[in-house]
Amino acid sequence: MTREKDINQMLKDHGLSSTETRRTILGFFHAADKALAHADIETMGTVPLDRVTIYRTLQSFVEKGLLHSIPSADNAVRYALCKDHCADGHHHDNHVHFMCDQCSRTYCLDEITIPRIKLPLGFTACQTDLVVSGVCKTCQS
Amino acid sequence: MTREKDINQMLKDHGLSSTETRRTILGFFHAADKALAHADIETMGTVPLDRVTIYRTLQSFVEKGLLHSIPSADNAVRYALCKDHCADGHHHDNHVHFMCDQCSRTYCLDEITIPRIKLPLGFTACQTDLVVSGVCKTCQS
């Protein structure tokens, strides 16, 4: 089974019709070993992709459980492939993320789960985001 | 010692000259029991404050250790008063933050410290942000 077939199937499996743009963008995420922001995707392809289409594609991918979003302090949400069987708005990726202060590269630390936080009375947790920033392994002098 | 004297002194103590706008904005933070975003501050006063001045004031306050910033998924950084003796870019507020999905109110959970995360080899941590989202105590039905 070739990679294109794979990407095609992945879209169908998550209830998305297989279009050129979606295959391209999903391909970018499979090729990259890091999280991608909207701005990255905009300049990655040979043919430039429409800004709005990228936004809508990313939204669909998050909704359908293909990608999860990673908050950041620099106001540019990044996205990464879901490893677990996330689907239909039910995500299970509660792992730590790391963002490098020098290269801005953002990593999923899939093996490190976010510890459960005991909240004060009256607060109910729905989601927990934990982002560590510092220097990544490739920027280490 | 009156509140105005207090605010005045706080500015001086952190190496900032005491100006009308700075006193006003610092006053807002003392009055609020929640984190404030730029947009909040813009509409809070009787006389509207200049957008750019607010941005620069918030920057100065963070640099000088009066405020700390709280990242969020909705691309609007919030700010809250530092409790500890933060100064000159050295912050010590490593507590958990909570953001309500319904009212967007953001709380500092000062008593809950962020657990230390063991990173993979080659990664060096500099800062850790932990934001829990869900339903806050006032929105609980």
Place this chain on the structure above:
DNA sequence: AGTCCTTTGCAACAGTGTTGCAAAATATTT
């Protein structure tokens, strides 16, 4: 191939944050 429905591309817009520069306010010196 033809039909139906979804997705795309474009324009237009709203929100967030930054920079440069002259005028005003604050701090410091005389």
Place this chain on the structure above:
DNA sequence: AAATATTTTGCAACACTGTTGCAAAGGACT
């Protein structure tokens, strides 16, 4: 207290992120 030096403010202009409406193009299905 007045003059001077330094910082801060306000304005205009800009860059970037993200959203919405709508007609045209593209995919799915028979």
